[in-house]
Amino acid sequence: MAKTKTIFYCGSCGASSPKWLGKCPTCGEFNTYAEEALCGPSKGPDYRGFAGTKISSLEDIDIKNEERLKTGLDEIDRVFGGGIVKGSLALLGGEPGVGKSTLALDIADRVANAYGTVLYVSGEESLEQIKLRADRCSIHSKNLKLVIETGVEKITAIAEKEKPVLMVIDSIQTVYKEDITSLAGTVGQVKESCAHLMYAAKRSGVPVIIIGHVTKDGNIAGPKMLEHMVDAVMYFEAEQYYQFKVLRAVKNRFGSTNEIGIFEMTGSGIKEVKSPSKMLLDNLKEDKKGSAIVTVLEGTRPLLLEIQALSARRNFGMPQRTVTGIDYNRFLLTLAILEKSLNLHLENHDIFANVAGGIKVVETGADLGVAAAIYSSFKEAPVSMKTVFIGELSLDGEVRPVQFMEARVAEAERLGFERCVIPSRSANVKTAMEIKKTGNVEELKAII
Numbered sequence: 463m464a465k466t467k468t469i470f471y472c473g474s475c476g477a478s479s480p481k482w483l484g485k486c487p488t489c490g491e492f493n494t495y496a497e498e499a500l501c502g503p504s505k506g507p508d509y510r511g512f513a514g515t516k517i518s519s520l521e522d523i524d525i526k527n528e529e530r531l532k533t534g535l536d537e538i539d540r541v542f543g544g545g546i547v548k549g550s551l552a553l554l555g556g557e558p559g560v561g562k563s564t565l566a567l568d569i570a571d572r573v574a575n576a577y578g579t580v581l582y583v584s585g586e587e588s589l590e591q592i593k594l595r596a597d598r599c600s601i602h603s604k605n606l607k608l609v610i611e612t613g614v615e616k617i618t619a620i621a622e623k624e625k626p627v628l629m630v631i632d633s634i635q636t637v638y639k640e641d642i643t644s645l646a647g648t649v650g651q652v653k654e655s656c657a658h659l660m661y662a663a664k665r666s667g668v669p670v671i672i673i674g675h676v677t678k679d680g681n682i683a684g685p686k687m688l689e690h691m692v693d694a695v696m697y698f699e700a701e702q703y704y705q706f707k708v709l710r711a712v713k714n715r716f717g718s719t720n721e722i723g724i725f726e727m728t729g730s731g732i733k734e735v736k737s738p739s740k741m742l743l744d745n746l747k748e749d750k751k752g753s754a755i756v757t758v759l760e761g762t763r764p765l766l767l768e769i770q771a772l773s774a775r776r777n778f779g780m781p782q783r784t785v786t787g788i789d790y791n792r793f794l795l796t797l798a799i800l801e802k803s804l805n806l807h808l809e810n811h812d813i814f815a816n817v818a819g820g821i822k823v824v825e826t827g828a829d830l831g832v833a834a835a836i837y838s839s840f841k842e843a844p845v846s847m848k849t850v851f852i853g854e855l856s857l858d859g860e861v862r863p864v865q866f867m868e869a870r871v872a873e874a875e876r877l878g879f880e881r882c883v884i885p886s887r888s889a890n891v892k893t894a895m896e897i898k899k900t901g902n903v904e905e906l907k908a909i910i
């Protein structure tokens with residue numbers, strides 16, 4: 463009997479090799495190669511079907527208005543770049559149990575209500591399970607059609623017959639292509655099934671959302687290659703924002719990747735969180751020692767956060783520096799600036815800093831607030847919880863302007879803050895709040 467030919471794929475980047483390799487020469491990962499049966503020479507789907515073989519110059523190409531399906535939920539539409547583009551293939555990734563199916567079902571229901579038939583294809587759950595979830599989340603759209611199917615050719619055949627406006631595949635790891643002999647979920651299957659769905663989406667103009675599981679080390683299980691093939695990659699995450707779930711675009715051929723959508727998982731499904739700052743800062747009334755409010759930008763949206771710092775005297779040993787949610791090197795830099803500019807003796811103090819709510823601050827606009835929180839804790843001087851600090855620190859202690867000052871100040875005003883400390887070099891901003899301009903971190907002495 464003829465021996466089945468096999469090929470080895472790297473589980474991390476999708477590179478292939480005729481023999482097993484301990485270390486992948488493409489991505490450098492160890493022990494990622496797995497053997498899969500090689501089926502006859504596959505030339506892959508014929509993409510010329512939608513691209514056309516004729517040569518065109520740019521001015522000959524007419525652009526039909528890029529049509530987008532809007533779910534009506536701002537948090538989702540924004541991450542998709544203003545709605546789901548027709549004919550696009552989006553990958554929705556996330557760790558097990560984070561709520562991918564719930565989010566996808568919610569999107570499907572909203573699109574079904576607004577535009578017509580939506581096909582929700584599941585290879586993971588029974589119809590009863592989906593119905594239970596739908597009942598719990600009050601999803602009743604008559605246009606939402608459910609199918610339990612894992613053969614990708616059958617799925618596209620059903621789609622051709624039903625002509626949905628949107629198709630959801632839950633999940634890409636369960637579907638298989640008939641002419642590939644390896645098991646569903648293997649690199650070859652995932653790649654080929656994805657290519658098949660991409661072809662179907664482009665040819666028919668029906669957008670497809672495929673759900674993909676993320677492995678423990680953060681990759682979408684199966685090849686990273688999948689991320690290159692699709693038009694958009696969204697991650698649904700929970701760990702970073704403890705009480706929130708965040709939908710984050712890491713790739714989008716039709717929109718910005720800076721946008722995030724914030725949700726809450728409740729007993730009755732996914733709810734959007736329109737004003738996360740309000741939730742995070744709700745109970746802040748009294749002035750506090752070692753706390754300062756800052757405004758950071760998440761995409762184009764300003765987010766107000768509470769930075770907490772604790773400085774505690776240490777009589778022997780090396781002082782500790784511990785941070786959560788703030789960049790460690792930037793924190794050390796801020797300490798050095800404070801020591802030098804305000805003549806603080808921090809060398810015999812343990813200093814801890816934390817961002818309330820478990821949010822990670824990645825931009826420099828929070829520098830002044832971090833400095834204010836540390837100074838306040840060190841001096842045991844309370845900071846008004848009605849004041850917002852905005853500004854970046856340079857090494858000589860200067861408070862430097864940051865982008866989108868107007869949006870940051872406007873959000874603070876909207877949330878009822880009374881005073882904003884901003885860099886003196888910032889342009890004037892129109893606001894009813896009291897604006898305190900500061901040129902150097904030294905001036906914190908007078909502000910706190």
Ligand SMILES: Nc1ncnc2c1ncn2[C@@H]1O[C@H](COP(=O)(O)OP(=O)(O)OP(=O)(O)O)[C@@H](O)[C@H]1O
Binds near residue numbers: 556557560
């Ligand atoms: N009765 C319930 N009340 C509140 N929340 C619930 C309830 N049932 C499920 N959940 C939430 O829904 C989440 C699971 O949602 P979902 O099945 O959509 O996740 P998933 O990412 O699709 O998971 P999987 O990886 O298993 O496919 C749970 O982690 C839980 O937080």
Ligand SMILES: [Mg+2]
Binds near residue numbers: 562563564586632
């Ligand atoms: Mg699921």
